[in-house]
Amino acid sequence: MPSVESILRQLKDKGYRRTPQRERIVEILWESDEPLTARTLHEKVKAVFPHVSLDTVYRNLELLREAGLVSQINLQSRESARFELQKEGEHHHHLVCLGCGDAICLPACPVDLDQLCAQHADEFTVTNHAFELYGYCKDCRN
Amino acid sequence: MPSVESILRQLKDKGYRRTPQRERIVEILWESDEPLTARTLHEKVKAVFPHVSLDTVYRNLELLREAGLVSQINLQSRESARFELQKEGEHHHHLVCLGCGDAICLPACPVDLDQLCAQHADEFTVTNHAFELYGYCKDCRN
């Protein structure tokens, strides 16, 4: 059910407009199989819209994040954040390589969130969570 | 067996010196029960050494990170990175209140790390991980 079209429709329902740049940004995120930095995404958008600005990319990412359609991954280290589409509620986490910075998707969430939430329900209302594994990928463990 | 003294001794063995600022930085990290930002840590060091500079804090954190004594956590927040001492065995995670910013300790790690590591051992060598729950504490859920 999720698709570029459905994402743009969701945005429209929230009062956001359909612009060529935004369309392209969503398409690129949709087609990517790994989280992208704002800069990388910008480069890719420029292939079609040479005059698009980096701030437009940032603004769209923020907008998509607010709409709950994009999640942001902050790597350990001085590198920049990476963004990826949140496909249909189904959430997952990442193995982050401290060598090359690549993020590999973990197939499933290893945390029993319902149980954890219930466990602390009286003192704390849990809205979301973050989990990341750090280490070195095949190529970087030397 | 880990202690402020043993940490400073480990640093000494690696050729690093024992300076008052470094000593205080390690002490503060040792006493803290939650990961600290460089800025927060800086504030706390300034209580004793009013003229300590923020870059000294960064340099010491980097040095401790290289020595494998401090881990860096860069989750969710667009905020700055947070640092904590890597304490033998007693690792835990936090409930972070999005209202007041307070961090409440989770008694145990909800992740079966050994199993996860074994699961990806062939493509990835896991060195550490980060996990955080976000939400609102008693006082802030209005």
Place this chain on the structure above:
DNA sequence: GTAACTGCAAAACGTTTGCACCGTT
């Protein structure tokens, strides 16, 4: 027409670096 969106430029922010001096060893 109105409000959202864009590009540009500049600012803000966390973090890093060059340098001269200081302190530990």
Place this chain on the structure above:
DNA sequence: AACGGTGCAAACGTTTTGCAGTTAC
């Protein structure tokens, strides 16, 4: 005395913001 450490200031890269003009609706 040597060399690691420090403070200062300036640089850096990422991200945010103000503004004026443009575009989708």
